Amino acid sequence: MLTRKQLELLDFIQKRLERDGVPPSFDEMKEALDLRSKSGIHRLITALEERGFLRRLPHRARALEIVKLPEALSRPGFSPRVIEGGAATSPPAALPVEADALELPVMGRIAAGVPIEAISEVSHHVAVPGSMLSGQHRHYALEVRGDSMIDAGIHDGDIVVIREQTTAENGEIVVALVEGHEATLKRFRRQGPMIALEAANPAHPTRVLPAEAVKVQGRLVGLIRSY
Numbered sequence: 001m002l003t004r005k006q007l008e009l010l011d012f013i014q015k016r017l018e019r020d021g022v023p024p025s026f027d028e029m030k031e032a033l034d035l036r037s038k039s040g041i042h043r044l045i046t047a048l049e050e051r052g053f054l055r056r057l058p059h060r061a062r063a064l065e066i067v068k069l070p071e072a073l074s075r076p077g078f079s080p081r082v083i084e085g086g087a088a089t090s091p092p093a094a095l096p097v098e099a100d101a102l103e104l105p106v107m108g109r110i111a112a113g114v115p116i117e118a119i120s121e122v123s124h125h126v127a128v129p130g131s132m133l134s135g136q137h138r139h140y141a142l143e144v145r146g147d148s149m150i151d152a153g154i155h156d157g158d159i160v161v162i163r164e165q166t167t168a169e170n171g172e173i174v175v176a177l178v179e180g181h182e183a184t185l186k187r188f189r190r191q192g193p194m195i196a197l198e199a200a201n202p203a204h205p206t207r208v209l210p211a212e213a214v215k216v217q218g219r220l221v222g223l224i225r226s227y
Contacts, residue, residue: 002048002051002053002070003047005033005044006044006047006048006051007070008032008033009029009032009033009041009044009045009048010048010053010054010066010069010070012024012029012032012033013029013054013064013066014066014069016028017066026038026041026042026124029041037124038124039124041124042124042125045064052067052068053066053067053068053069053070054066054067055067056127102127102128102130102133103125103126103127103128104125104126104128104139104140104141104161105124105125105140105141106124106125106126106140106141106142106143106159107140107141107142108142108143109142109143109144109145110142110143110144110145110160110175110183110184110185111145111146111148111182111183111184111185126141126159126224128141128161128222128224129222132161132221132222133161133163133221133222134163134221137163137164137165138163138164139161139162139163139164139221140161140162140164140218141159141160141161141162141224142159142160142162142175142185143157143158143159144156144157144158144159144160144185145157147201147203147204148186148199148200148201148203148204149173149185149186149187149199149200149201150200150201151200151201151202152173152187152200153223154173154185154200154223155225157225158223158224158225159223159224159225160185160220160222160223160224161220161221161222161223161224162175162217162218162219162220162221163218163219163221164217164218165216165218165219166215166216166217167216168188168216168219169188170188170189170190171187171188171189172187172188172219172220173185173186173187173188173219173220174186174187174188174216174217174218174219174220175216175217175218175219175220176188176195176197176214176215176216176217177214177215177216177217178197178207178209178213178214179209179213180215183217184197185220186198186199186207187199187200188216190211191208193210193211194208194209194210194211195208195209195210195211195213195214196208197209197214
């Protein structure tokens, strides 16, 4: 038996799909169910998946397959469809990446622009293809805010997958902790005793800081975009 919130979410997703042919965003689902955070939506989706009503497709950004509807929501002529960033389609054949997909914690937002306060609390989780992850390294994800890395193909709202490490080679895109309290996503360049944090947007200047003021917290290894 589903809870009232689980029924509400499943009904909302199905109605939006029927009306628009595209899925609601996590923010829209959060507002529709009057929840305080997107982590609540993540828990509801996980519960619906465990009960066989939804199936997540981790190799696609924000894609869900409605497998079935409970009797209380059943509609004549319903057939399972995949919802993603475009029109509804028939569910595709399973891809190998689904088997090794892992869920990573999203550790809040990272600035691709003016540095913001460093965030170290999990806001929700995201499914990531195993091909993005390497070896025994720890990984985490961050939501991008800002446009300073847009010429590197990183847009506002993207989810970046980060391999946790404390060193970087010149030219790598890293999460840098500046002066112990500001986090930013930039291209790393060592210049003698200084570190340059380069933007990928001419509108944003390069920041040059003493090496001791910059601590590398991880390197970019993947990106997930919702349409």
